[in-house]
Every structure is written in C-alpha cells, then in structure tokens.
Amino acid sequence: MNAAVVRMAEAVTDSWFGHHISGRIELPLSALAAIAWHGPEPEHAPGATTEMLGWDTDHTLGYIRSQWRRFGRLRPDLANPAAPFLLAWLGDTPLTEREEKAVHAVVRAALRANLFSLTLPDARFDVDLFGVTLTLLKAGGANKAGAAYYTPSHIADVMARILGLTDEASIHEPACGTGGLLRAAAALMRDRGRDPHTVEWVAVDIDELAIACLAANVIIWDLGYQVLLGVADVLTEHWIPKARKMRAETITVALEAERARRVLDAVIALENPTPEPEAATSGAPASPTPMEKESL
Numbered sequence: 590m591n592a593a594v595v596r597m598a599e600a601v602t603d604s605w606f607g608h609h610i611s612g613r614i615e616l617p618l619s620a621l622a623a624i625a626w627h628g629p630e631p632e633h634a635p636g637a638t639t640e641m642l643g644w645d646t647d648h649t650l651g652y653i654r655s656q657w658r659r660f661g662r663l664r665p666d667l668a669n670p671a672a673p674f675l676l677a678w679l680g681d682t683p684l685t686e687r688e689e690k691a692v693h694a695v696v697r698a699a700l701r702a703n704l705f706s707l708t709l710p711d712a713r714f715d716v717d718l719f720g721v722t723l724t725l726l727k728a729g730g731a732n733k734a735g736a737a738y739y740t741p742s743h744i745a746d747v748m749a750r751i752l753g754l755t756d757e758a759s760i761h762e763p764a765c766g767t768g769g770l771l772r773a774a775a776a777l778m779r780d781r782g783r784d785p786h787t788v789e790w791v792a793v794d795i796d797e798l799a800i801a802c803l804a805a806n807v808i809i810w811d812l813g814y815q816v817l818l819g820v821a822d823v824l825t826e827h828w829i830p831k832a833r834k835m836r837a838e839t840i841t842v843a844l845e846a847e848r849a850r851r852v853l854d855a856v857i858a859l860e861n862p863t864p865e866p867e868a869a870t871s872g873a874p875a876s877p878t879p880m881e882k883e884s885l
Contacts, residue, residue, distance in 0.1 A: 591716050597702040598721040604698035605726065608691035614726040615798060616688060617695045618719065619674035622805035623656035624696055625708050625718055634705040642700055646693040653692070654678045664808070665843030669835050670802035670818035673797055684878035713809050714776050719767040719802035728799075758789065759815075763823040768803040770811050786813030793819040793828055 605617045644652070657678040661668055668675060676682075684692070695857040707716050762770055767784040771792060790812050794800050797820045807816050817836065821828035 591707075593703065593707060594716050594718060595721055597699055597704055597707065597718070598725055600642055600698040600702040601695050602725040604694045606729065608687060608694060610688060610691050611729070613677070613688065614723075615673045615677045615801065616684070616692050617726060618723060618798065618802060619657065619677050619694045619702075620653050620695055620804075621699055621718060621722065622674065622808075623653040624699060625704060625757075626656055626660075626808055627705075628708045628710075628809075629705055631709050634709065635880055638700050638703075638705055642697055646689055649693045649696050649736075649824055650684070650689060653696075660808070662847070665817065665840050666814065666836050667804040667807060667818065668839045668843070669822065669832075670800045674704075674803045674805065691786070691794060692824075708809065714772070714779065716808065717769050717772055718809070719799075719806060723767060723798060723802055745756065760788055760790055761791040764819075766796070766799050768792065768806045768810075771803070771812065772806065775810055775812055784813075785811065786815070788813075789815040789817070791817045791829065792816045793821050793823050793832075795820065795822050837847055 601617055601621060605614070614682050624641070627637065627641075641649070657675055660671065661675055661679065664671075697762050704718075706712065708733035709716060760771065760774055762768070765771065771790055775788075778788070790807075792800075792803060794803075800818050803818060806812075807818075817829065817832055819828040821831075
C-alpha cells in the first residue's frame, strides 16, 4: 500500500474528526476530489500548494463548489454516480459553520500531506486517493479502521496482470469499491501502448460513496467517456439497463441546459456588447488541469 496515500488519508481523517463531526463524510471526500483535480504540473505544485494554503474558508469552499459545478457541466454521464458529492455542494442542504471550518481544515491537511505529489502526471495513474480515505472515514478514524482497506494498489496491479485485462473491449467489475482494479487495468494498458479511452468501463458497488469516489477517480485516472457506474447489489439486481437509461437521460438534460445557456449568453451579448480589448494580454496560458482537459 502506498505509504504517501496512507499518510494523506490519515491527515484528512484526523482533521475531519478533530472538528468533532461524525457524519456527512461525503464532504471531506468531495473536497479532496475537487482539490486533487487541480493537478498542477510538477514545477507548479509547490507554488499551488502554498497559494491554496493561504486561502481562507470562503475562498476554499467557493473553489470546491466551482469544481463540482464544472464536473456537472463537463461530465453529465457521471452525474448520477457522483450524486452524493454533487448534492453536497450544489444541493439544498447548506453546510453548517462547523462543517465549513472542518472542510477548510481537511483541504489544508491534504495539502500539507503533499497531496499534489500524488496527482502529478507520472503519479496519479498509480494511486487511489479514496480507498484508504473512505475506509478511515467510515470507521471513525485511523485507530478504528484495522485492516479493512480496499484492495491495495500493488495487489490490484498483480491481479490485472494475472487476468490479462489489456486486450478486452470492456471491463466489468462487480464489486468495484473505489476502483482499484480498474486503475490497475488502465495503468497496465498504458504500459502496453493501449489507450484506456478505447475500453468500456462497467463497474458497480452497493456503497454509493464508493461509487462517487470512483466517479471522481475516472477524472484522475483519465478513463475516458465509455464509463458506466451503478449503485446496486449485483447479486439481486439487473442494474446495467437502468444505469444506461439514467445516464442517457442525464446527458440529454445536460445538453438541453447547455443549449439554453448558450442562447441566453448570446442574447445578453447582443444587448450588452463588450468592446474589443486594445491589446491582448501577455503571458503563456497555464497547463490545463485534469478537469479542464475534459473539455478540450
């Protein structure tokens, strides 16, 4: 198990429970996802860490909300599996003052534990930020979790090689947790020259928070758009047709909303024309984050 991931997960968990909050663990998990998606390039990671550590609570929470708003716009296909996280930030239940402070502290704890060293381009495909973190949060802290972790990364890597997953047109994981085996399969594909975007990833778990974590991991691991995730008991439910229907309906609604937004923007632009700038601003654009790459 990656020691750096464990240290980060323990820092997040200790920070959350240090504020005497026992419920709503979707808040620290979704906050971790939002910050992890920032994914700065190696040369910018120290500066990004320092900058974010300087943010106050309102700035931090505003950034997290903007990240989840962007996720909903760019990946409506993952909106249903990510619902616990989306609703935490964009739903009708506001955070309490204590929860706001706890989330801010969680973000600072993750950054101090070198979160961005785990999201660098050469590192993020090899780690699962959420498996250990989810386990510790559900157990109530590091001292209570025992050994009840999801499949460690190195075990998942071995399983992917044994199962020979690199040649499959689709990969199904009936008890996926936060997606460790999918990560290992995608990493093995890359090692052998295959693009994970060419594969359909189908995964289900009975734990809705684990599936929400996997939806966040889809971005971090760059698994592409052929992804079908569901929350169900695979032994008793025929979940795939239902999940496909829900995904299609959500994408349709998102496309209609996007068209309406563009029409509204065009009308506003016609009514309030903006003068052309005298000169273009200087400076090279920053490298796109993992989330921003979804729109390229």
